[in-house]
Amino acid sequence: MSKIGVFVCHCGENIGGTVDCEKVAQEAAKIPGVEVSTDYKYMCSDPGQTIIKNAIKEKGLDGVVVAACSPRMHESTFRAACAEACLNPYMCEIANIREHCSWVHEKGEATTQKALDLVRMQVEKVKKDLPLSTIKVPVTKKALVIGGGIAGIQAALDIANAGHKVILVEKEPSIGGHMAQLSETFPTLDCSQCILTPRMVEVAQHPNITLYTYAEVEGLEGFIGNFTARIRLKARSVDLEKCTGCGMCTTKCPTKKVPSEFNALMGLRTAIYVPSPQSVPNKPTIDKEHCVYYKTGKCKLCEKVCPTGAITFDAPDEIITEEVGAVVVCTGFDVAPTSEFSEYGYGRYKDVITGLQFERLASASGPTMGEIRRPSDGTVPKKIVFIACAGSRDAAKGRPYCSKICCMYTAKHAMLYQHKVHDGESYVFYMDIRAGGKNYDEFVRRAIEEDGVNYIRGRVARVYERDGKLIVKGVDTLLGGEQVEIEADMVVLATAGVANKGAEDLAQKLHISYDKYNFFAEAHPKLKPVETNTAGIFLAGACQSPKDIPDTVAAASGAAVKVAALFSKDQLLREPVVAVVNRMPPPVFSTCVGCSLCVDICPYSAITMENIKDRAGNVIKTVASINPGLCQGCGTCVAFCRSKSIDLQGFSNEEMYSSVMAALHE
Amino acid sequence: MEKVGLYPGCSLKGSSREYGESVVALARVLNLPLEEIKDWNCCGASSAHAVSKELSLALPARILSLAASQGYKELLVPCAACFSRLKTAQHHLKADDTLCKKIEDIIGAEVGGVKILSVMEWLEKYAIDAIKEKMTHPIKARVACYYGCLLVRPTGVIKGDRVEDPQSLDNLVKLAGATPIDWAFKTECCGGGMSIAATETVGKLSAAVLEDATHRGAKAIIVDCPMCHSNLDMRRPYINKNMESPSAAPVLYITQLLGMACGLTPDEVGVGRHFVNYKEEAICQK
Incomplete structure (x- = not known):
């Protein structure tokens, strides 16, 4: 009993x-x-x-x-x-x-x-x-970090400095991510490049880090401690070993008018290009969509001028596999484009730009060398309007969430504008100022009190162009709902932070959950903020939700610690919820009849056929055998087995039957 | 083609008779089966919803119920205010079964599920090929398509095209040979039902609309709302007081423009009833 x-x-x-x-x-x-x-x-x-x-x-x-x-x-x-x-x-x-x-x-x-x-x-x-009893599985002490923005850089460096090998995969030709595009950073106004680029170099030179740029993760199989990643190294048509980064090819390339992604589509680049002068690796990539050779079969000018013969037009993409024990996903975010905003002109007005585009205008390495100039005619805007919450906290736009970083970067933008255009007037339309964070509110107050930025609490109903000016119609809710109309030269929309294109696809490849906005889901919003529901896969940065740099770096270090803790053991204990094929004494050995149906239907390829031999080595019987390290306990084989020879430990047929009968009070 | 029911409402029988006439005339020319529903009542626009929620739902509910019981699957509601009231009522009744039951008890009939069509939706669904076929008289004018508020808002109720920059009228006027201008006041307020109560305000608001349209080279304004029409047309003296220079741009219903493009005379589509004169040669490009 x-x-x-x-x-x-x-x-x-x-x-x-x-x-x-x-x-x-x-x-x-x-x-x-x-x-x-x-x-x-x-x-x-x-x-x-x-x-x-x-x-x-x-x-x-x-x-x-x-x-x-x-x-x-x-x-x-x-x-x-x-x-x-x-x-x-x-x-x-x-x-x-x-x-x-x-x-x-x-x-x-x-x-x-x-x-x-x-x-x-x-x-x-x-x-x-x-x-x-728990199952012991070995741990591969090598981490895969996906995404080479500040989150990926921080996570990779922390794991590598803890003494473990790291594979860092970045889909763009250079690491650096959005942070490399920023001009100055709040709340200290230190130059983003100055604090980021040394870390980019450190990544490239770290003996424990293998960097794959212009590469994407194609698939991930396995489980905690024992993942196999398939990585596509996209053909950049330049041999990184031979290339010295001299820049001859980029100066001679005849295709010079490709919108530069690094400059948020405001500057131009060539078809063979390095995203920015501070790129890591600082070696070019050929953009096949715009390259004359790939389009017409003629040109190859870069090949002719390359002194080291580094151009490899016909090299195909390469697929490699890497065995890793843990994965940190740091794929970052994007900003909603101005074309999404019907009321602000559907992206038709050149001088209505996003916050990210303003960063490039304000950046010393940007298309205007840091001068604030209008994209339409290159003049310095004398009156500029910043619209916060463009698409955030707006259920009608499908994004009821707060993008978190906009209040701060908008204050920074207005401040930078006032620092650069002394006779300029700046206006910020806002809903609330969300400046929670160390020295954050002080920073916003400084913009208002010291730099004279005009903050107007209210929404902008419409922006339209009239005689070369942008008419901004809004409301000042602190003045009893009075209507405000500003004839601006330029309008900056703090457009919502959104999940990266392809985030959903990646989540499915990695088998991790994501929310309805395609941001990746943490295992617990408070207590497991850098873990996913899939053991061994961690998150850091804005791929989870919009995050500023300090939060991103903190999360990346947090994820790195989790990886280091995982790698601190030689073996991992796994739940014994796995399928087993029954075994019994001779002469039956097992009720398994060796039909091998289960081998094909196992989604994890965990089942093989095993020969039972006598002492003389003669095969007596062939039965299925399940590798407990690979089995994920899904139970498909249990349902499929025709002779009822497979059972799931912890959820055996007998256990489930008793449970069901109890529910029926029988 | 199945017959579409027509709910004219008071405007199309009174102050905007020419709208009603042009809808019927256009339907005739294009062979679109259209029949006025019988025994219709007021939709409750502008006052009912400010007075009683039940009344504001029961009035449109009865109209929807009549259309359904008289065998129509679709109901054309040309007046923008009627359209808005009917759509809003249907939206609320669909969302709340208890409320629907209560209103059905009040009107003593089932609301039914008739599909409500605005003139834009009706034309887009049934008339595009017919217009292309019947078009004999292109009206080559630069025009401003003015949608106002009731045909595009609120977003949850009216699921039209791009709410801040709708395109339906723009595409329809192209069929008549006209060129729609790109302008900023497509959905701004004309002053709506304040025409009598606050005429000066209407003058100011409508002037802003007309100013932007004429500034960008529009020679005529195309509307499909009786209130927009009466404000921009009948209140022109008040508008002109607020304009940089007085405007003589006529205001036409989309059905009038398309009707004339399909060979109807200006009289047949009731253009003569307007306060601001319409002269084709005055608006067309030389």
């Missing part, structure tokens, strides 16, 4: 508010085999766990059911408590009476009854549970 303990948690008001926990405990005590049944306010707390541990020791329990929150939340907590009391942790089951019951139902008799049913199911299951 089993000796089961049932422990019902109130979770404060979360469960106790709708479920009569005391009654559940009393009723559960009547289930045959239940030795002890009790309830407590917070079962996950130290006193709560002590109740469980003491009961196991005192009553000699051989199974535990904790009726509490989702097993995703505290299954590991309670299993650890059981283990401490010398009960096999897999003899502990969770009845989820919070997410599956109290949170989704009204208070009442039926809700309490459902909670009791859920407990009953787990009691019957735990009676059939078998003690299991």
Whole structure:
């Protein structure tokens, strides 16, 4: 006869508010085999766990059911408590009476009854549970960092400095990301390039970092500690070994009018190009879409002038595979384009630009060498309007979220403008000023008080062009809703931070979750901010949600620590929830008939056929064998097996059957 | 082609008779089956929703119910205010079963599921090929297509094309041989129902609209809302007081423009009823 303990948690008001926990405990005590049944306010707390541990020791329990929150939340907590009391942790089951019951139902008799049913199911299951042991798997101590912006750079350096190998993959020809495009950074106005470029160089020179630029992750297989990544090295048509970065090719290239991505499409570049003078690697790439040779089959001027013969027109893309133990995803963000804003001209007006474009105008390495000039005619704008929350906090635009960085960079933009155009007038239309952060609010006050930026609290209804001026029609809600009309020379939209193009695709390749805006989802918004729901894959930076540089760097270092912690062990323990093929004594050996159907249907290629031999080495029987390191416990083979020879540990047919029958009160 | 029901509302029978006449005349020329629904009532525009929510829903609900019970699947509502009230009522009733039941009890009939069409939607759906076929008399003028507010807003209720820069009228006037200008006041306020209560304000608001249109070279304004029309046309003396220089640009309904392009005479589409005279040679490019 089993000796089961049932422990019902109130979770404060979360469960106790709708479920009569005391009654559940009393009723559960009547289930045959239940030795002890009790309830407590917070079962996950130290006193709560002590109740469980003491009961196991005192009553000699051989199974535990904790009726509490989702097993995703505290299954590991309670299993650890059981283990401490010398009960096999897999003899502990969770009845989820919070997410599956109290949170989704009204208070009442039926809700309490459902909670009791859920407990009953787990009691019957735990009676059939078998003690299991964790599986040990080796760890490949090499990390894959995807994305070479400031998040990826920081994560790669931190992991590499902890003594581990890092593969850094960047899809653009150079690392640096958006931070390399910025002029100065808030709240200190230090030059973005000056603080970033040394780190870019450090990445390139670090003995532990292998850098692949102009490369993309094609696929990721495997599991924590043992991933295999397929990486496409896009053909840049320039041999990085031979190229010295002399720049002859870029000066001679006849295609000179390609909009420069690095300059946010405001400056021009050649078809063979280096994104910026500070690029790492500082070697060119041929943009096949615009190159005359790729379009017409003629030209090859770059090849003729290259002194080292580094141009390789016909080199194909290369696909490589890398074995890694952990992945840090740092793919960053993008800003919504001005063309999205119908009310501000659908991108038709050249002098309505995004914040990122303004960064390039203000940057010393930008298309105007740091002078603020209008894209339309190159004149210095004497009146400039900044519109915050362009597309953020706007449900009608499909983005109710705050892009977080815009309040600060808009204050910085207005400040930089005032510093550069002394007789200029600047206006900022805003909803609220969200300047939470160290020295942030002081920075905004400085823009208003010292640099004389005019802040107007209200929205802009429309921007339209009239006789070369941009008419900005808005409202000043602090002046009783008075309408404001400004004849501006230039308008800067603090357009919403959005997920990168291709984010959804990448998430699917990596098997990580993402939200409806295609930002990657953390495992827990508070307590697991850099983890994903897929073990071994971590997140950092603005691929999660718009983040400023300090937050991004902090997150990247956080993710790096998680990777370092993972790599601190030689072996990893895995949950034993894997499929097994039954084995029995001779002459049966196994009920498996060796049909090998399971081999083909296993999505993780975890199943192979194994020969059972006698002492003389003759094959007696061929049966399926499942590699516990590769098996993900999906159960497909269990459902497929015609002779019912495969079972999922922890979720065996017998356990599930008992559980279902308990639900039916039979 | 299935018959489309027509709900004219008060404007098309009164102050904007020419709109109603031109809708019917255009339908006739283009062979589009159109039939006025019977026993219709006021849609409640401009006052009902300010007085009683139930009334503002029950009035349009009865109209929708009549159209459905008289066998129409689609209901053309040319007046922008009627269109807005009917669409809004349908939106609220669809979203809330309890409310719908209550209103059905009040009107003593089921609301039904008739599809409401504005003139733009009706023309886009049924008339494009017919217009191309019947077009005999291109009107080669630069025109400003003025949508006003009620045909494009609110976003959740009216699911039209680009809300801040709609294109439907622009595409339709091209069929008549006209050139739509790119301008900024397509959906600005004309003063709406304030024509009588605050005529001076209407003068100012409509002047801003007309000023931008004429400044950018429009010779005529094309509308499909009786209120926009009456403000821009009937209140022209008030508008001109607020203009840099007085404007003589006529204001035409889209149905009048298309009707004339398809060979109807100005009288047949009721252009003569306007306050600002329409003369084709005055607006067309030489």
